[in-house]
Amino acid sequence: MFFSDSLSPDLILSQLPGCDCVGVCVDPRRCACLSRSGEVNYHGESAVLRQSTMAPPHRPVYECNSCCSCNPDCCPNRLVQHHMEDVGAIRRVEAGCKGLGACAARPIGCGEFVCVYRGVYISPDEASGICASQAEAVGHVYVLVVREYAGEAGEMVFETVVDGAGDGLDALPLSSLINHSCDPNLTVIPVRVDSLLPVLALFARRGIWEGEEVCYDYGEGRGSGLSGKRCLCGSVMCRGFLPRHE
Template sequence: MFFSDSLAPDLILSQLPGCDCRGVCVDALRCACLRRSGGLNYHPDTGLLVESTVTPLRRPMYECNSSCACSPACCPNRLVQHHVDDFGSIGRVQTACKGLGACAVRNIRCGEFVCVYRGLYINPDDAGRICANQAKAAGHIYVLVVREFAGEAGKMVFETVVDGAGDGFEALPLSALINHSCDPNLTVIPVRVDSLLPLLAFFARGDICEGDELSYDYGERSGSGASQKPCYCGSVACRGFLPNHD
């Protein structure tokens, strides 16, 4: 992952506290990282998301980090951090109406990690300008906006913006090819490891068969309303238009 110069250094360099567990972290009452998450993140035996986190997550998710005493190789609360560059589950596909997309190259289980949205972390204040430039130059937007809300009033407490085309349109990571659907098979979850800036991780919302196109709801995490760009997801739940990137 790469970081824009306009980001506050504290967001990148700040170190989250770790746990003092020995070996592996499976006790949500003892492990500080699991307590911070509000419970287990993954099933220790399968690595799948615990049932309560499959659609869409409403609590923070912290993996153990470099400040922790637990085993970096064996701790089950260190999943996404080991697969930041892993695109082994997805491939490129040409769709009928949406251009390039991404598909599953193997069967994927409900709650299974699929990939991280790779790209350049940017300042949220720059997102509108970059989105407009991409829409004009490429006819598509590769900026993923994830807003986190807390409390009964639903106050926004953190906003993460990653430009999937940070290296240019000719070198797009596979994660940037995942299209929108109003009835998606993926959900995006912010997963924090060492710093306040989370990894934006895709997990399966249900069982996915080899060859299925992968998709997520562009508005699920941004809280955006509809744009004027038609949606071609083809689902029964289609809202007719893509979400705004505001």
């Protein structure tokens, strides 16, 4: 992953404390990383998330990191960090009136890790200008905004923004081709490893058959209003317009 110059070096270089487990991490009462997560994150050694992926807010996911004493080769709490470049579960597809998209390259199980949203981390202050530039240039926005909330009042405590077209509109990563749906089969989970800046990982909300288009809700968990751009997801739950980038 890459970072905009506008991001604070202190944030980029922040280091989460590690655990002192020996071997593998399976007990939230003993593992500091699992304790921060609230429970075990994944089912055994599989790529399946334990928490429900059906509706936000999702609980935070903290994987073990470079400061941990557990075995990095076999600890089951290191799923996403070992698959940062892995897009084998999806492939590029022509998505009709939506243009390009991505579909499942194989059957994907409910809760299964699919891919990381790749791009350049930018500051929230940069987001609106970049969104406007992309919308004007190509009629689409590749900026993913994820806000995390805490407490009974639902106060926003962290905002992560990744520009999926940060390397240029002619070099889009496969994750940037994933379209919006008002009834999506993917969800975005912030996963923290070493830094306070989370990896934005996409997991399956339900079982997905091979060849089915994969989509997530561009406004999930953000309380976004609607833009003036028509939504083409075709779902019976379609809201009519795409979420507004704000």
